[in-house]
Amino acid sequence: MLLIIGSTVVGVCALAAVAHTPPVRHLFMRSGTCPLGFTGSPVSAADHDKSLQRAAQALRGDGPAGVKPALGFVLEQTSRQDVLTWAQQHQATCDGKPETHRLECKVTDIGSLPDSALEHAPGTLFLVFNSGDKLKRVQVMAHVAAVVDATRAMNAVLSKLTLHVGKPSHETGQPSTAYLEGGALRQAVTEYRYADFYAQVSVTNMGHLGYYSVSQMYQSLLD
Template identity: 30%
Template sequence: MWKWVAAVAAFVAFAVLGIGALHMPFARPLLAKLGVGCPVTKATPRAIDAARAIPAAMYLGKPGAPARPAAGFELEKTTLADLAAWAKRHRISCDALHGNETLRACKDVDAMALGEPAAFAPAEEVTFEFRASGTLAVVTVLRRKLPVAEANAMVADVSRRLREALGTPSKSAGENTAVHFGKGPLQAFQEEYEFGDYAATLTETRIGDLGMLVREQYFSPVP
């Protein structure tokens, strides 16, 4: 029974939260506790595309985005070859996830390589999800163990740039303030921007005494 529950939980996380996110450091212990392996070890690129279509359905019928910022990359245009050239240019190490060439994880990425201010801390990990056709569908940027003040300033800057490009967030929760995050562990702030052809999510979470986690995700719901 518990194995069945774990399998269902893993699939839901895989389909709804983003495939790349499950390979980030904070998610790996979760999968281990669930008692399941990586959901993409046996998945083909086309199967992953099909799974990604589940959350993509939530954006059907919404108007198109005025812009589609994605940490300096172009959704549905950037290719695996483009990513390889970018990584070489910036001397960044990127690897396929479990041998799946359409899923890439890059470590210790300098902020300027992502088109972000030099004052930003390097990204601990940036994951890229490519479609079976070879174009970029999802970019996820993760930073962890940040001081509250640094995370607040970073999130404020990212939020400002997203609002300038996209307008008011579709959804928001929490507060990007030291007072809010001083209330205790697992306090969070989130903004979501939702369009028919684009979605962006900015999340800031206090992980107990381990500091702040800041996550940016940029998603193209349609090819």
């Protein structure tokens, strides 16, 4: 489960970007564990919901969010079948056993997702559901070759979030070309924390892999 506490945000977000590269993800899946909650092995419904609650505790801010964007899905309402139906309509392929409470979907064009950072680009959706089959977290990640495209995408999303959700709760690094070109795993992260909702947008320089990882994550913090 993704736990972001205080100053550890950069390290964990960098881990998120690295963990979703094929070689590292393969190792996590072989072991049956993943630090981001995308496990390869089923867990009990009670343990799964408890892990979601622990993550929510670490991410909470103050007051309710007036708007809860989720890339066109609805937190606490969208079901697994809703996502699979969407996938069929948008040329996306999804994988994930029901007992793992998650789906991983390969999307040919993440521009088909409302409020996506990028258009005409492939990407991957990671979705986590509670034991009642309701969406708790959705994350989209894409690889971008040019830093200018990555920073433009991040800044566009931040403008929309700030307009509709509110001011950021925490910012680390700078979503600028000069900053992100500073070295491998150089990262810009912006968080929006509320009592019932958490959003995070980030860009990570993936170094020798030759691309920048652009990520948007939206999570319900309701118990």
